[in-house]
Amino acid sequence: MKSVVFLLGPTASGKTALACALRAQFPLDIVSVDSALVYRDMNIGSAKPDTATLAQHPHQLINLINPDQVYSVADFRRDAIAAITKIHADGRTPLLVGGTMMYVKALIDGLSAMPPADAAIRQQITDRAALLGWPAMHTELSRVDAVAAARLSPNDSQRIQRALEVFAISGTPLSELQTRNTPKSPHQPVFPFAPTLLALLPSDRAVLHQRIANRFDVMLANGLVDEMKVLREKYQLTIDMPSMRCVGYRQVWSFLDGNIDASGLRAEGIAATRQLAKRQMTWLRGMEGVESFDCLAPDVPGQLIRRLQQILL
Numbered sequence: 001m002k003s004v005v006f007l008l009g010p011t012a013s014g015k016t017a018l019a020c021a022l023r024a025q026f027p028l029d030i031v032s033v034d035s036a037l038v039y040r041d042m043n044i045g046s047a048k049p050d051t052a053t054l055a056q057h058p059h060q061l062i063n064l065i066n067p068d069q070v071y072s073v074a075d076f077r078r079d080a081i082a083a084i085t086k087i088h089a090d091g092r093t094p095l096l097v098g099g100t101m102m103y104v105k106a107l108i109d110g111l112s113a114m115p116p117a118d119a120a121i122r123q124q125i126t127d128r129a130a131l132l133g134w135p136a137m138h139t140e141l142s143r144v145d146a147v148a149a150a151r152l153s154p155n156d157s158q159r160i161q162r163a164l165e166v167f168a169i170s171g172t173p174l175s176e177l178q179t180r181n182t183p184k185s186p187h188q189p190v191f192p193f194a195p196t197l198l199a200l201l202p203s204d205r206a207v208l209h210q211r212i213a214n215r216f217d218v219m220l221a222n223g224l225v226d227e228m229k230v231l232r233e234k235y236q237l238t239i240d241m242p243s244m245r246c247v248g249y250r251q252v253w254s255f256l257d258g259n260i261d262a263s264g265l266r267a268e269g270i271a272a273t274r275q276l277a278k279r280q281m282t283w284l285r286g287m288e289g290v291e292s293f294d295c296l297a298p299d300v301p302g303q304l305i306r307r308l309q310q311i312l313l
Contacts, residue, residue: 001194002088003311007097007304008033008104008284009200010277011247012211013295016049018200019097020057021301026308029087030059031080033098033107036246037062038071041231044224045248047215059097067243068235073106080107084193093312101151101283105178110190112178115169125164134160145173151279153272155250157240196311198304199284200295207296212273219248220266228252247272 005028009015019030032038036046040063049059060083065071080096080103087094096104129137135154141163142149148163163174170177202208228249231237237244239253248269255265284290291307293300 001189001192002093004084004094004096004193004195005308005311006033006104006195006197007095007200008101008197008290009099009295010202010208010280010284011047011099011273012208012215012277013099013200013202014300015097015099015200016047016053018301018304019095020049020053022095022304022308023057025305026312027092028095029090029092030057031083031087031094031096032059032061033076033080033096033100033103034062035071035076035100035103035242037098038064038076039067039243039246040065041234042067042227042243042246042249044219044222044227045252046246047219066235067231068237068241070242073102074111076103077106077111099280101280101287104287105283108191108195114174114177115166118165118169121165121168122161125161125168129157129161137161137164140164141167145175147175148173150282151175153275153279156245158242158245195289197287197290198307199287199290199292200300201281201284201292202296203294204296208277209274212277213270216248216266216269216273220269224248225252225255225265228256232256247276 007015007019007022022028023030034046036042037048037059038061039046042048048062049057054062061076061079064079084094084096096107098104125137134157137160138149138152138154138156141152141160144167145163149160152159152163154160166172166174166177231249232253239250244250244253251260251265251269251272254260254268255262260268284292293303297303
């Protein structure tokens with residue numbers, strides 16, 4: 001089978017810069033594995049590569065939809081496989097880069113059979129959340145599906161709702177159903193490529209936390225609040241839309257609505273990003289076949305280049 005290389009890691013681990021460095025050395029084409037980068041006009045808060053970087057190192061699967069639209073995991077899987085197939089046809093190797101682990105799992109393991117939505121049960125959960133709040137619903141989810149709860153933010157209303165709904169309908173935790181993938185066969189494998197999973201994980205979490213704080217400060221200085229103002233003027237957005245649940249954007253929304261002040265925006269934005277990084281690292285450490293590299297090591301580019309030489313040459 002043809003090779004596919006994954007470069008995964010938590011936010012602020014340096015994935016984009018390393019991916020571009022690797023592409024400069026090898027016949028690689030970059031495919032984004034980031035649920036925030038699919039949205040047009042969400043550039044600063046998503047840490048989207050700038051125009052100059054994209055001109056030199058094009059990224060596929062970014063700027064696909066408007067922020068008021070929805071892009072599902074199934075959409076990603078379809079588009080990623082099409083991109084991988086085209087890259088191979090061009091005689092190059094796909095380098096899938098990002099930190100949206102649900103995308104990675106769906107791509108490699110396939111989509112699980114889930115019960116259909118039940119409007120009545122969903123409404124019950126919504127009504128209960130309106131009374132108790134989504135953090136309380138997250139606690140409730142942790143009692144019936146600790147694995148799913150550990151991967152979700154206490155304010156991720158859509159995914160908490162779906163996990164509770166799945167359990168209410170099926171009596172089976174969502175995390176368990178997600179392991180019941182499409183049966184693999186030698187004739188039609190779920191992922192018909194040979195994946196190499198490379199992960200950037202920090203040897204010192206405090207240093208990663210400082211990187212996260214510094215990066216959020218840069219986002220604020222570069223106009224994240226103004227970007228959010230433009231988004232709210234240009235599109236018919238609501239706080240519950242998937243795009244507005246992206247880390248940073250939710251906190252800026254709250255700031256613009258007057259619910260937090262500037263210091264609260266900074267504190268909550270950094271805290272939410274740290275929580276995201278923690279969930280990403282939990283996913284990575286639980287995945288099989290992952291080769292870890294210290295993203296804080298000065299020679300990590302050289303380590304990755306040597307590893308790709310073994311894979312590709």
